[in-house]
Amino acid sequence: MPMVPNRVLLVTPHPDDAEGGCGATVARWIAGGAEVVYLLCTNGDKGTTDLEMTPPRLAETREREQLEAARVLGVKDVVFLRHPDGALEDDRQFRGEVVREIRRHRPDVVMCMEPFRLVSHSHRDHRISGQVTVDAVATYAWRPLYFPNHMADEGLAPHQAPHVYLWGSETPDTFVDVSTTVDRKIDTLLKHASQMTDPDRVRSRVRESARRVAQTHGTGFEYAEAFRVMSFSRDPLLVT
Numbered sequence: 517m518p519m520v521p522n523r524v525l526l527v528t529p530h531p532d533d534a535e536g537g538c539g540a541t542v543a544r545w546i547a548g549g550a551e552v553v554y555l556l557c558t559n560g561d562k563g564t565t566d567l568e569m570t571p572p573r574l575a576e577t578r579e580r581e582q583l584e585a586a587r588v589l590g591v592k593d594v595v596f597l598r599h600p601d602g603a604l605e606d607d608r609q610f611r612g613e614v615v616r617e618i619r620r621h622r623p624d625v626v627m628c629m630e631p632f633r634l635v636s637h638s639h640r641d642h643r644i645s646g647q648v649t650v651d652a653v654a655t656y657a658w659r660p661l662y663f664p665n666h667m668a669d670e671g672l673a674p675h676q677a678p679h680v681y682l683w684g685s686e687t688p689d690t691f692v693d694v695s696t697t698v699d700r701k702i703d704t705l706l707k708h709a710s711q712m713t714d715p716d717r718v719r720s721r722v723r724e725s726a727r728r729v730a731q732t733h734g735t736g737f738e739y740a741e742a743f744r745v746m747s748f749s750r751d752p753l754l755v756t
């Protein structure tokens with residue numbers, strides 16, 4: 517596994533989840549030459565406690581915030597699926613959308629949220645986006661007879677992504693030293709102004725969390741982000 521992947525597809529359920537979950541790793545990889553594309557599954561149009569807010573207004577605001585955060589981070593492109601917040605389903609349509617972007621961008625690392633948690637709760641969109649992404653990488657994207665219309669209509673060949681990095685895992689096994697990019701993570705997270713109403717608290721919580729991850733797992737780093745990594749061989753017979 518190279519220290520810095522060449523091409524990364526990051527599948528994120530809501531605006532701000534990517535920056536909050538692994539923004540410092542993304543920043544580090546981009547600084548090292550990685551080409552990163554986001555696939556944003558929902559428009560985040562329920563992410564408020566403001567009784568005066570409407571879903572269309574919030575969706576528009578959050579799309580703008582996500583584009584700005586991605587620009588600051590150096591993300592090459594953001595693909596918006598614009599499903600309503602809270603409405604992701606593990607269905608043929610969503611599976612096909614994730615498979616299409618894997619085949620289009622041909623990543624060596626796919627990043628997504630950990631779908632399997634035994635102890636702590638995670639948002640339904642988080643679970644479903646993670647599960648569908650892992651299934652897309654492990655099974656659908658590299659077999660030509662799944663979604664053959666991608667090849668027939670768009671010329672998109674099957675693709676086996678070798679590695680999936682899951683953020684938000686209860687059982688991480690891989691730790692990235694983000695000591696040089698934790699501040700960049702904070703900068704990009706604060707672009708989501710509709711969600712980050714207390715910037716000082718965001719700064720202290722991000723640093724505390726990254727420091728705790730680094731120390732808890734004995735990494736020797738000052739700041740770290742944690743992942744569970746699943747690896748899949750290019751040889752379909754050796755998929756584990």
Ligand SMILES: [Zn+2]
Pocket residue numbers: 529530533639642
């Ligand atoms: Zn979320």
